[in-house]
Amino acid sequence: MAGNFTFAIVKPNAIRTGKTGPILAMINEGGFVVSAMKMVYMTTEQAESFYEVHRGKGFFTELVEFMTSGPVVVMILRHENAVEEFRKLIGATDPEKADPGTIRKTFAISIKMNAIHGSDSDENAVREANFFFAEIERY
Ligand code: UDP
Ligand code: MG
DSSP: OTTEEEEEOHHHHHHHHOHHHHHHHHHEEEEEEEEEEEOOOOOOHHHHHHHHGGSSSSHHHHHHHHHHHSOEEEEEEEETOOOOOOOHOOOOSGGSSSOOTTTHHHSSSSSSSSSEEESSSSHHHHHHHHHOOOOOGGO
8 A cells, every 4th residue: 555645634723723624625636535534632742752753853842842732633645656746735844935836835834833744755654644543444
């Protein structure tokens, strides 16, 4: 299945401002099929573990605080060449550098509160999907 799916999170800033629906519409419009989805409220330990690769960086503590500041929506999304196609749809990490029409350009507030997460490799898509979902929860 690797290559055919990616993992995404609608981040707390987007949930708070009621943008979950519009973001899901853009994901749907982009041709992605929702394979699994749920709303979760991450603990500090979960957020630290999810973003383990960034531990020690200047933004790590603030990132963990942000990602635990409210509920998020986690999803597995199916599409051909899903990781790369989804990164194109969400745009650059920094919304100021994101292309017009991307999810981040449309909904991000800042580089931290950038509305959405997308896996950066097939290997990480597998890791991140397994972090939140059991095999039986996937369509
Ligand atoms: N982030 C931040 N400040 C930075 C870089 C990243 O707050 O200078 C946050 C931002 O929410 C980003 C997340 O940390 O989405 C993970 O960073 P990464 O470099 O992996 O960016 P992404 O893969 O999400 O585009
Ligand atoms: Mg990343």
